[in-house]
Amino acid sequence: MRAKGRVVIIDDDAGIRDAAFQVLSREGYEVEMAGTAEEARRLIRDYEFDVILLDLKLPGVEGLDLLREIREEDPQAQVVVITAYGTVQVAVSAMKLGAADFLQKPFSPQELRLAVARALEKKRLTLENIYLKRALAEKEGQVEFIGKSPAIRRVLEQAEMAAQTDSTVLLTGESGTGKGLLARLIHRMSPRAEGPFVAVDCGTLVSTLFESELFGHVRGAFTGATHHKIGKFELANGGTIFFDEIGNISLDIQAKLLKAVEEKEISPLGSHRLVRVDVRILAATNKDLRKEVREGRFREDLYFRLNVISIHLPPLRERREDIPLLAQYFLRRYAQKHRKPVEALAPEVLEIFQRYPWPGNVRELENTIERLVVFARKSVIGPEDLYFAGFESQTPDLTLEEDLPLEEVEKRHVLRVLRACQGNKTLAAQKLGIDRKTLREKLKRWGVGL
Secondary structure, eight states, X not given: OOOSOEEEEEOSOHHHHHHHHHHHHHTTOEEEEESSHHHHHHHHHHSOOSEEEEETTOTTSOHHHHHHHHHHHOTTSEEEEEEOTTOHHHHHHXXXXXXXXXXXXXXXXXXXXXXXXXXXXXXXXXXXXXXXXXXXXXXXXXXXXXXXXXXXXXXXXXXXXXXXXXXXXXXXXXXXXXXXXXXXXXXXXXXXXXXXXXXXXTTTSOHHHHHHHHHOBOTTSSTTOOSOBOOHHHHTTTSEEEEETGGGSOHHHHHHHHHHHHHSEEOOBTOOOOEEOOOEEEXXXXXXXXXXXXXXXXXXXXXXXXXXXXXXXXXXXXXXGGHHHXXXXXXXXXXXXXXXXXXXXXXXXXXXXHHSOOTTHHHHHHHHHHHHHHXXXXXXXXXXXXXXXXXXXXXXXXXXXXXXXXXXXXXXHHHHHHHHTTTOHHHHHHHHTSOHHHHHHHHHHTTOOO
């Protein structure tokens, strides 16, 4: 049975330690004990506790100083201070330093149970607050998946069925097709919808910091680790963790991720503590993971763990009937966001959009519409306005390219945008609606000098 939480009792009175140990163990807590300040420091340095019961009258140390040390070592731990009769003022000082509660000796088993339960609830709310702040920072917004094409209807049907299970889902498709949006939609439709949704961008995280991001770390785990950090797995506990562009992670991190997926346990860096996690795993990639497995860049066992349910998102060029719907949706969104009186796209613009290959897919379309709205000078956007969206060198050649292979059309367009950006790959990738790494891979495939 999973423990309710981890508690340490710090008191030099063996009788109080043993009695508290018995009460809390019977309640289902995992309990450690320390009789001296030195033992307490060692335990708190090596392990992460949910609740710390601290006697402020330990011999050889000032109780409030030890409290400051503990709060600095582990800001997330909830400290319940234990005081003697007649020392309420000390308890008040402790509360000002961040203690969650206090117990006055002698205290009953029921008072102890209530104090620990309140502290544990406070920690839960603190973690929820951290998650909510991160979610707001990500500007996750309302989940809407726009489209009426048969291809998208199939995707949504698959997503709805997958949402009702707790199986791992692998989302595949080119960059910009909406894999992240679909992952959020699956979470929102699932029984875990009330739990957190935590996204991990595997394409931008530095490999050396990846383990710390996933599993967290304790203070002193490595140079620069000045405080405890809660990892993505713990933040996602009870909800969903989404690994975007999972094909980008290194083989050593793949091994550690596989262990966490299989055992549902993680260990923060620098700690011996094992943390049970209850998460649903979604992953996305724009790579052919089967090819990556064959070529030794992706673990076969991890691939099979992730690919329980697979959903492929088609590129925008394969669902052109959705382009007008998406364009109008983004037009309304960005007109409202930027407070611009833009009402529609001219039919000629929609016709150009229908012929255009959209190598950056929906993300490129969205970026294009936002730029058009920002630079709009009238209520209806016409072909002459496409200049401001970076289409100045694209539209004249579109009709000439209709007989070319799609790969060649995409290559010509990407190179035009790159030239227009004077070789700035970051700016070109932004205009195309793809990340810089994807752009580099395309250029490498076409033999274009990097």
